[in-house]
């Protein structure tokens with residue numbers, strides 16, 4: 001399985017980078033996984049609704065230009081579907097069974113994902129009603145992908 005995580009904005013915090021690198025290393029035993037970081041648009045504090053939409057639109061175009069038609073896209077969104085770790089594991093297992101080998105997870109920038117990205121997405125994933133910073137979201141996501149593979153292989157992992 002080829003998993004790509006598209007993420008808007010730079011990863012700046014060293015402690016998060018170390019955590020993400022650790023899970024990426026562990027994941028090499030299960031899948032080909034890479035993170036593609038795409039530049040964010042400057043978003044000053046005071047923006048009109050139209051300006052916010054334009055920013056999301058531009059960031060969304062950057063994401064969509066990198067995604068091939070045969071990719072199964074899962075958008076991370078607060079208002080997305082909440083799933084257990086076992087459900088995510090089952091989703092990945094089913095995708096592999098049905099021959100879907102290219103999976104993309106998409107993490108938005110400070111304003112979230114554009115409507116075009118949401119439309120292109122085959123599924124959505126919410127990690128709760130809380131808002132997480134995109135950098136931390138990456139770490140949580142790679143841990144959950146790792147957990148999913150461990151569950152699917154029946155391998156022990158701390159509960």
Ligand SMILES: C[S@@+](CC[C@H](N)C(=O)[O-])C[C@H]1O[C@@H](n2cnc3c(N)ncnc32)[C@H](O)[C@@H]1O
Pocket residue numbers: 075076077078080106107108109110111112113125126127128129130131132133134137
């Ligand atoms: C700082 S958040 C954006 C917040 C923005 N106001 C919104 O409503 O989407 C940056 C990105 O992290 C991801 N994210 C943050 N919290 C999340 C959550 N609880 N569940 C799923 N994704 C989340 C989403 O992809 C979001 O676009």
